[in-house]
Amino acid sequence: MSAITVGSLVVHRNLPLLGFGKVFCIGYMYALVGFIDASGRREVKRLGKTFIEPASDLSALGQFDGWRIETTSDCHPVAPSATSGTGKSRKAVGPAAWTxxxxxxxxxxxxxxxxxxxxxxxxxxxxxxxxxxxxxxxxxxxxxxxxxxxxxxxxxxxxxxxxxxxxxxxxxxxxxxxxxxxxxxxxxxxxxxxxxxxxxxxxxxxxxxxxxxxxxxxxxxxxxxxxxxxxxxxxxxxxxxxxxxxxxxxxxxxxxxxxxxxxxxxxxxxxxxxxxxxxxxxxxxxxxxxxxxxxxxxxxxxxxxxxxxxxxxx
Known part of the structure; x- marks a missing residue:
């Protein structure tokens, strides 16, 4: 069985209805995977690496062309317009006001x-x-x-x-x-x-x-x-x-x-x-x-x- 890396095409071991998934981040314990089911619905899941396995059919990889997901280093998705967790753009910290x-x-x-x-x-x-x-x-x-x-x-x-x-x-x-x-x-x-x-x-x-x-x-x-x-x-x-x-x-x-x-x-x-x-x-x-x-x-x-x-x- 081939190793799973970023970009690998995978399936969920227990939830086949999720369809094929592409790995966007993989860490020590968890992976962030974008799934596309048979109807074309997309879903992003962060899950333990033991729950995914390489897909045997790689023909579905083309479905993921153009799909980009920004992630943190611990494999959480980052919203395109926000990193604050509140839906607002995170403001950069300015120079120190105090010593x-x-x-x-x-x-x-x-x-x-x-x-x-x-x-x-x-x-x-x-x-x-x-x-x-x-x-x-x-x-x-x-x-x-x-x-x-x-x-x-x-x-x-x-x-x-x-x-x-x-x-x-x-x-x-x-x-x-x-x-x-x-x-x-x-x-x-x-x-x-x-x-x-x-x-x-x-x-x-x-x-x-x-x-x-x-x-x-x-x-x-x-x-x-x-x-x-x-x-x-x-x-x-x-x-x-x-x-x-x-x-x-x-x-x-x-x-x-x-x-x-x-x-x-x-x-x-x-x-x-x-x-x-x-x-x-x-x-x-x-x-x-x-x-x-x-x-x-x-x-x-x-x-x-x-x-x-x-x-x-x-």
Whole structure:
């Protein structure tokens, strides 16, 4: 059997009615395929590589002449007129409005004693450290995987104990939080929990585990059909709380605002992608290096800095 590459003519192993497909992108785990069925209807699907196989009849390849699909590096289609995920053209990021020192001045306007002060520690670090300790107590090494297999709803409930806090909510209480809570405590969370274990147990983030986690999160059943559970906050909140040494939390508005003011282009798209997350991690590491002399220890401090300076100065 010949290898499948970009441009290959393929068929779906389980859905022959999709017709022939042409591969427009192929990555580590997924492929983006444009299908044309017998009636001429076109459909684009991003699916696991195991679901496609080379077509035995190559005569249909001519049907795809002139069909072009722009893709991200992780094989998501990019709309011809938009890359923002909102239907609007993505605006290029202009020159920086702030220097890093000016951004830090905005930070100390909120926390005059800096990151070592009690005001900052109580507002930003302590409760997140408590949630990380709670995770360690609930999930000693190997326990998340075992519980996900034996009693996934119980495992999901324990994960939500880490996410749900009485302090500042990282997830929107009227949207993201209840949707994720239902999916993990009432749905079928086992695949997501196993993908989550892969992410938090790795020494550092990788494309493969990030994309697998996003795919598992998007596949979670929800209480109301059409409700979207996959978002940047729901995808990044647990890895960030559990492993702030290497993972970062992305809340769209404050993150985009601070990045814009500092002249950083994250190539943000509302749909999570490895490209944007990798840019976020690179930028965050640079901020951490800058903030370490001011008392920063990990991505908790970077996230707090990004959120704080994105708002008005008191």
């Amino acid at each position: 890093l020192n000016q951004a830090y001045e905005r930070f100390v306007a909120h926390y005059p004693d800096g990151m070592s002060g009690a005001q900052y520690q109580n507002a930003e670090r302590t409760w997140k450290a408590n949630q990380r300790e709670l995770w360690a107590q609930q999930f000693p090494p190997g326990h998340l995987r075992a519980l996900a297999a034996d009693d996934p709803l119980a495992a999901g409930a324990l994960v939500m104990k880490v996410v749900q806090t009485k302090e500042v909510a990282l997830l929107a209480r009227k949207g993201e939080l209840p949707v994720l809570n239902w999916a993990l405590t009432k749905g079928s969370p086992a695949p997501f929990l196993l993908a989550l274990a892969d992410v938090v147990e790795q020494a550092e983030p990788t494309r493969a585990t990030f994309e697998a986690l996003a795919e598992a999160l998007e596949s979670l059943p929800t209480l109301n059909p059409g409700t979207r559970v996959l978002s940047w906050p729901t995808l990044t909140v647990v890895p960030f709380l559990v492993r702030p040494d290497v993972h970062m939390f992305l809340k769209p508005k404050p993150t985009q605002e601070t990045a814009r003011q500092l002249g950083v282009d994250l190539f943000y798209n509302a749909r999570p992608s490895w490209d944007t997350y990798q840019r976020l991690l690179t930028w965050s590491q640079g901020l951490l290096d800058f903030l370490k002399p001011h008392g920063a220890r990990d991505m908790v401090d970077v996230q707090s800095f990004i959120w704080t300076v994105s708002g008005p100065v008191p």
